[in-house]
Amino acid sequence: MFATPAFRRTVLTTARFRTATNSKSTSNQTTATLYRPLLTPRFFTHTRKMGKEGVHNLQTKADWDSALEIKDTLVVLDCFATWCGPCKVIAPQVVKFSDNYPTARFYKLDVDEVPDVAQDLGIRAMPTFLLFKDGAKVAEVVGANPKALEAAIKAHVGEPAQ
Known part of the structure; x- marks a missing residue:
């Protein structure tokens, strides 16, 4: 096995x-x-650091509000669903981007776990990547397109760290 x-x-x-x-x-x-299989909360309820800088899971609207208050930093939000195949495919690339762009903050938002934030942001497809700077949305990438996502990050952060 x-x-x-x-x-x-x-x-x-x-x-x-x-x-x-x-x-x-x-x-x-x-x-x-x-027995009906149980969904153990340990898979979904903690912030797990992935990579050097990390991709952090958002669990509540308050978590999102505090992440959005970060000034002078690009905030990249990955809106995903656990059942979404393309979301699973691009997840390692997002971790790689978090390593390559240490000046940006990366967050993941499960649209099924925090539907109020997803509704406020107008998420209609997964994965959707939203980029915020100083609390304002500066870019949006819909779909599992790593080249477009990296281009959007480069446009607001600059070249990756070596």
Whole structure:
């Protein structure tokens, strides 16, 4: 199996077979039912540092408001969904950009977890990258297009750090 041991433990402990006695029948027949898999909050609720500077997860509208208040810094917001294939494909590139452009701050926003922020920003497609400077939107890149995203970042930050 190619999954990590921690992932296997999670899968094995969240989806288990349960044998229950049918209380309505007089015989001791048992039926096997499958527990509904649990979504463990540890996968979605913490800010995880990825790369040198990091891509930070936004969990609430207050987190977004505090990120937007950063002055004289480019804020790159990756609006994604966990079920979105192109979002998963471009995620390593975003981490690479966070390493290459240390003067910019990178954030991820799960549109299903924080729908009020996604609605306020007018997100209609995933992935959508919004670039803000001094609290104002300066650029938008819709779709998993790393060249367009890097061009937008370069236009507002400059060349990448070596």
